[in-house]
Amino acid sequence: MTEEYIANYAPVFDLHSHTLYSDGTLTPAELVMRAKEKGVNYLALTDHDETSGLDEAQKKADQVELHLIHGVEISVSWDNNQTIHIVGLNIDKNNQALQDGLADIRQERIRRAKKIAMKIEKCGIANVWEDIVAESGFEALTRTHFARFLLKHGHVKDIQQAFKKWLGKKGKAYVSGHWIPLNEGVKWIVDSGGQAVIAHPVRYGMTNRKLEKLVLDFKDAGGVGLEVVGNRYSANERSSMASLARRFDLLASVGSDFHSPGNQYVELGRNLGLADHIKPIWHDWQMANN
């Protein structure tokens, strides 16, 4: 490798992705292989409230020489039960407090999923719960599982419609989640040696003022990062999130939030470039030149 090559080497980071251990559709090995094919050098696997995919992902990452970041995406509640997702990067998955906390959230997910199933069944659709469990088991049950169920049985034309008509806030089968408080989720991440990042800040429909309040509470709790770039962010969103990160001295993270190859708008490692003037979350990571 020449020095010039090393100087020009710009690794591709994708620090937000899912497998079928939560609501993705690929196995951890398939996810890692796809990331490699798409040119990703540093991939974080961040399943919802679950870390069981990391061992398999690490094995494949070692084989194909990709840097796997151990991650998780924790569901938390903030300010009158609004759901926020916090990505943890470089966590220690063997940390007991983290694992106990995630297990509790998955129990809450099962309780909520049963209520969602009942609501759908009340609308005249049978065997919802049985089908969901047969398809997914009890691992990190999410609304996405219900969206796929509704699509599979022809009750909606696509996943978007499933959220709009059934599972979203105004949907027929909406059940709000009761997650742990924001500061607790951030603390689990920090105490396990990880960095906490606010996931997809542009997706919460918040005013700038509200977002700033979230950032302040998040920083008070020990959070350090903001996902300033995602596959589907507009140019405006990219620049306003970069400016938010700069103003509040947060490190910038980037992530596709990849779930499944079926989605034409989202791909691992695609369109995740970071502006020069902003400090990336990986600025002090130990980097390898490959």
Ligand code: AMP
């Ligand atoms: P849950 O954590 O169970 O509330 O489910 C949230 C997950 O549902 C997110 O992580 C997304 O993967 C998915 N999701 C939420 N809203 C939408 C939407 N409008 N279209 C497609 N997927 C969605």
Ligand code: MN
């Ligand atoms: Mn998801």
Ligand code: MN
């Ligand atoms: Mn999320």
Ligand code: MN
């Ligand atoms: Mn996600």
